[in-house]
Amino acid sequence: MEGRHCFEHLTVEENLLTGAYTRTDGRGAVEADLEMVYTYFPRLKERRRSQAGYTSGGEQQMVAIGRAIMSRPETILLDEPSMGLAPQLVEEIFNIVKTLNEKEGATFLLAEQNTNVALRFAHYGY
Template sequence: MLDVRSVDVHYGQFHALRSVSYSIQPGEIVSLLGGNASGKSTSMKTILRLVRPSGGDIVFDGRSTAHESTADVVRRGIASVPEARRVFPEMTIEENLLVGAFTRRAGAAALRADLQTQYDLFPRLAERRTQQAGTLSGGEQQMLAFARALMSRPQLICMDEPTMGLAPIVVEQVLDTIERINRELGVAVFMVEQNAELALSIAHRGYVLVNGAVRLSGTAAELLANPEIREAYLGQTAQVV
C-alpha cells in the first residue's frame, strides 16, 4: 500500500534521511523506532508531504505522491495523529471532528453518520461533544486525535509518538485503541515511537532508524528478540549461554 523508496531528505546541509526504504501493507501495524534525532518524525512528515524529499520516491496505492500536496495525500487516504495530539483547544470536540473531514466532499447526512461512528467508538467523546477540547485530559485528547483522523476515512494513519507524556494506565488504553482501530476498521497504522517495547507489543513489523538510515527491520517478534534492540532500547544486555 505504501512504499518508501530510497528517500533522502536534507535540511540545508544536514542529511536527515539517507536512502530510507520501507513498506506498509494493507491492514498492518508497522512501527518506526529510533532515538532522538534519528529521523523518525522527518520520515513521517515526508509521507505527509510536510517535508519534500531531495531524492527517492514515495508511492501510495500504486501512485507516486511526488507532485501532491498534504491535502492531496489526506484526500487519497493517509491521515495523521501528530505528536503531542495538537487538538484545537478552543474548539469543541465535535468541531474538532468535523475539521478531520475537511478534505472530503461529503453531505450533511454522511458527516452525521461518521460522527456517530466516532461517538460509538469513543463514548467519552459523545458524552462531552460540546466541551472545549483544551479542557480534556491528555488521554481524552489522544482519543479525539484518533477520532479526528478517522473522520477522513483513511486507509493508513500515521501516528507520531502516540503514547508520549501519558500516564501508564492511559498508555495501555491508547495501545488497546490502536489495536482496535486496526482490527475492527481495517485501517493500517504507521507508528513512530521511541519506546520499542510498547510499539512492538502491538506491531506486526518494525524498522529501526539510526542517524537517518534504516539499520534493522523484521517482524515484531524478531526485533524484540534481537540483542541489539534489547540492549539499545529495552535496557537489557544479552547474555552468552
C-alpha cells in the same frame, strides 16, 4: 499526527468534524463516522460540548486520532502517541488503534519510544 494537536478553542465535536472538512460523501456519512468515533472513544461523546483545550492529555490524544479517522485516510501516522500519558491510558489508546486496524481496515504507521507496548500491538517493527 504529532503530539496532541487540537483546536483548543473549538469543542471536542467541532474538532472531530474538522477532520471531515474535505469529504464529499455527504452529511449522513460524516454523521455515521462521528458516531463510530464515539463508539471507539465514549469519553469524547461525554465531553463533546467541552472546549478541547480543557480536556485531559489523553482525551486530547483521542480527539487527534478521532479527527484523523474522520478524514477516512488510507494511512494514519501516529508520532509518539503515548507521550505524557498514564500507562493505563496508553494501553487503552493502543487497544483502540488495534481495533480500528482490525475492524475498520485503518492502517497505522507508528513512531513510538515505548517499544514494549508498540511491539505488542504492531504487525511489524523496525
